[in-house]
Amino acid sequence: MVDKIAYPVQLLQPDGRRVLRPEYTNLVRDIGPDELRALYEDLVVTRRIDVEATALQRQGELGLWAPMLGQEAAQVGSARALRPDDYAFVSYREHAVAYCRGVDPAEMTRMWRGTAHSGWDPHAVKVTNPAIVVGSQGLHATGYAMGAHLDGAEIATIAYFGDGATSQGDIAEALGFSMSFNAPVVFFCQNNQWAISEPVHLQSPVPIAQRAAGYGMPAVRVDGNDVLAVLAVTRQATQRAREGSGPTFIEAITYRMGPHTTSDDPTRYRSSAETAEWKARDPIDRMHRLLDWEGLLDGAFLTRVRTTADEIAARLRSGAVGAPTPPPLSVFDHVYASEHPLLEEERAEYAAYLAAVTDTEEALS
Amino acid sequence: MSTTRMSLGAAVGAGLRRALERDRKVVIMGEDVGRLGGVFRVTDTLQKDFGDNRVIDTPLAESGIIGAAFGMALRGYRPVCEIQFDGFVYPAFDQIVSQVAKIHYRTEGKVTAPLTIRIPYGGGIGAVEHHSESPEAYFVHTAGLRVVTPSNPGDAFHMIQQSIASDDPVVFFEPKRRYWDTAEFDVDAAPDLPLHSARVLREGSDATIVTYGSVVPTALSAAAIAEQEGNSLEVIDLRSLSPIDFPTVERSVRKTGRLVVAHEASTFLGLGAEVAARISERCFYQLEAPVLRVGGFDIPYPPAKLERHHLPDADRLLDAVDRSLAA
Numbered sequence: 001m002v003d004k005i006a007y008p009v010q011l012l013q014p015d016g017r018r019v020l021r022p023e024y025t026n027l028v029r030d031i032g033p034d035e036l037r038a039l040y041e042d043l044v045v046t047r048r049i050d051v052e053a054t055a056l057q058r059q060g061e062l063g064l065w066a067p068m069l070g071q072e073a074a075q076v077g078s079a080r081a082l083r084p085d086d087y088a089f090v091s092y093r094e095h096a097v098a099y100c101r102g103v104d105p106a107e108m109t110r111m112w113r114g115t116a117h118s119g120w121d122p123h124a125v126k127v128t129n130p131a132i133v134v135g136s137q138g139l140h141a142t143g144y145a146m147g148a149h150l151d152g153a154e155i156a157t158i159a160y161f162g163d164g165a166t167s168q169g170d171i172a173e174a175l176g177f178s179m180s181f182n183a184p185v186v187f188f189c190q191n192n193q194w195a196i197s198e199p200v201h202l203q204s205p206v207p208i209a210q211r212a213a214g215y216g217m218p219a220v221r222v223d224g225n226d227v228l229a230v231l232a233v234t235r236q237a238t239q240r241a242r243e244g245s246g247p248t249f250i251e252a253i254t255y256r257m258g259p260h261t262t263s264d265d266p267t268r269y270r271s272s273a274e275t276a277e278w279k280a281r282d283p284i285d286r287m288h289r290l291l292d293w294e295g296l297l298d299g300a301f302l303t304r305v306r307t308t309a310d311e312i313a314a315r316l317r318s319g320a321v322g323a324p325t326p327p328p329l330s331v332f333d334h335v336y337a338s339e340h341p342l343l344e345e346e347r348a349e350y351a352a353y354l355a356a357v358t359d360t361e362e363a364l365s
Numbered sequence: 366m367s368t369t370r371m372s373l374g375a376a377v378g379a380g381l382r383r384a385l386e387r388d389r390k391v392v393i394m395g396e397d398v399g400r401l402g403g404v405f406r407v408t409d410t411l412q413k414d415f416g417d418n419r420v421i422d423t424p425l426a427e428s429g430i431i432g433a434a435f436g437m438a439l440r441g442y443r444p445v446c447e448i449q450f451d452g453f454v455y456p457a458f459d460q461i462v463s464q465v466a467k468i469h470y471r472t473e474g475k476v477t478a479p480l481t482i483r484i485p486y487g488g489g490i491g492a493v494e495h496h497s498e499s500p501e502a503y504f505v506h507t508a509g510l511r512v513v514t515p516s517n518p519g520d521a522f523h524m525i526q527q528s529i530a531s532d533d534p535v536v537f538f539e540p541k542r543r544y545w546d547t548a549e550f551d552v553d554a555a556p557d558l559p560l561h562s563a564r565v566l567r568e569g570s571d572a573t574i575v576t577y578g579s580v581v582p583t584a585l586s587a588a589a590i591a592e593q594e595g596n597s598l599e600v601i602d603l604r605s606l607s608p609i610d611f612p613t614v615e616r617s618v619r620k621t622g623r624l625v626v627a628h629e630a631s632t633f634l635g636l637g638a639e640v641a642a643r644i645s646e647r648c649f650y651q652l653e654a655p656v657l658r659v660g661g662f663d664i665p666y667p668p669a670k671l672e673r674h675h676l677p678d679a680d681r682l683l684d685a686v687d688r689s690l691a692a
């Protein structure tokens with residue numbers, strides 16, 4: 001793999017035609033018409049999730065959202081390579097990974113609305129709650145993988161992070177640790193070209209994937225807007241992990257079409273020409289063209305996809321709109337796993353204060 | 366006189382601009398500080414005007430920012446580092462507390478580290494996790510660091526320049542929910558206080574409220590409400606958290622006999638604990654009531670929809686004042 005680093009793996013061209021690379025096409029030989037359509041549906045549904053949540057933020061229902069628009073193929077392709085027992089460690093932008101792992105759309109927005117720090121039970125779906133501190137999750141994935149290795153479990157762990165994150169010590173340390181212990185972990189870098197306003201070349205003068213070589217880690221670059229290619233390389237990497245061959249670094253080359261978050265204004269730092277150039281490589285259009293070439297698009301199918309997307313978007317919306325704010329005293333819950341006298345005291349004091357305030361308000365009204 | 370109305374965020378930026386103009390050894394470093402002008406636009410237009418050797422967009426690495434700035438300081442520069450949000454300073458914590466803070470002591474005064482580390486801090490803006498923390502106690506506990514925080518635009522403008530001029534490293538906390546507060550001040554006047562003096566913002570006779578940063582305006586509105594109820598509160602803005610201007614606080618407490626200390630940070634072992642302890646030691650016989658603290662609870666910063674419970678508001682301050690007056 002190491003020598004392939006300069007040539008991003010591609011199985012679909014932007015015009016939707018296939019590329020023949022036997023080494024990789026063999027890895028997705030089982031992806032027939034139904035599976036292709038299912039991947040297309042995932043892309044459409046996850047874009048819809050993203051667009052819906054972005055709209056909800058604009059309508060004031062969410063405090064913030066980190067759009068993944070444009071990165072659907074990187075996320076869907078890699079997440080669909082995972083098996084149910086594999087474990088994904090994600091950042092704040094991996095909404096499609098969460099969806100593919102089975103996170104309930106009604107729970108996806110809790111963190112962004114500000115009613116919770118998490119949103120779902122990570123162990124139930126084997127995907128972590130979003131890591132906000134950039135790069136921290138790389139080490140967590142490594143440790144989880146080390147544990148799995150010690151247990152003799154045949155699973156893979158995958159860490160998702162951005163190009164900017166590769167500048168963090170935590171990611172460097174994760175690469176080192178995982179090689180030292182042959183941890184069954186896949187480092188999945190979505191190089192979306194930007195870390196807020198900073199272009200990828202500020203983080204690294206060489207292709208991001210080359211960083212792995214210094215640790216002796218095999219690496220591969222893949223066209224991140226090509227869902228089939230991403231599926232293939234991630235299958236290869238997770239297979240290596242499961243069979244005990246250690247970590248792999250994947251750099252998925254993609255693009256963040258929208259702002260960094262809904263508070264960001266990308267016109268301050270990048271040109272519309274650049275965005276337009278990437279629009280031509282849109283991952284969903286590409287899949288659409290492939291299905292078209294292969295005669296797999298028909299009205300009934302497209303309607304079904306649209307209906308599914310509508311249903312999921314509606315579920316996300318109803319989960320977000322008017323989601324209740326937890327009661328005030330819940331701020332004291334779960335700080336510790338067992339009782340803590342300081343907190344018990346503060347809880348009691350604040351309860352008394354709230355009761356007194358309420359009494360005063362009632363007396364005044 | 367050139368009186369200008371400016372927001373606190375813009376005032377920090379104007380102070381940085383002055384510092385860049387005055388001393389070519391001043392450099393600004395951080396994530397997104399250049400082209401974008403910082404996520405809060407504090408450094409807006411500075412890179413355009415001073416170039417990217419003076420206003421440096423760094424890789425996304427906090428330990429790298431502080432460690433490299435420390436190295437530049439050893440070479441005679443005066444770096445001003447921006448940490449994007451409070452919760453992201455921890456990757457740089459080792460560099461700050463183990464390296465930057467200790468160099469002067471270690472080298473028996475032969476080496477200085479004139480770094481200014483700007484950190485937007487505190488909550489109240491509805492942000493997600495790790496964007497609303499008050500980590501000041503970690504830094505004031507470390508010898509060798511000076512720690513300050515302005516609460517209004519005029520102080521922000523002067524204090525950032527005074528911090529940059531300091532030969533000691535200064536951790537400069539910016540109360541982010543006050544970034545958009547505006548005030549008029551004279552940009553050409555000399556600062557009216559040294560960097561480490563507290564400011565009595567309102568005189569009063571019945572009790573003293575000591576606070577800093579984002580809670581200062583809250584304390585002022587509590588004092589305004591108290592006045593209508595017939596209680597006269599003195600309000601002190603500490604401005605400097607290390608060192609603390611205890612003489613100013615003591616003078617006030619000798620007059621009022623009562624003290625409430627308020628801050629957003631968790632109460633246990635927070636700044637308030639130190640102020641309460643010192644004042645109890647030094648003003649024991651003048652105190653009419655125990656020193657009370659109003660602060661955040663001892664919990665991780667809660668989700669945005671619950672943050673108003675965690676942040677001290679005027680009602681919680683007045684409740685403490687009432688308890689003090691009743692004692």
Ligand SMILES: Cc1ncc(C[n+]2csc(CCOP(=O)(O)OP(=O)(O)O)c2C)c(N)n1
Nearest residue numbers: 093132133134162163164165194195196453
């Ligand atoms: C340790 C840390 N520093 C700074 C930030 C603020 N921040 C959030 S996302 C981001 C850019 C991340 O870029 P990248 O890793 O490329 O991922 P992307 O957001 O593009 O998906 C920054 C600077 C943070 N969350 N954590």
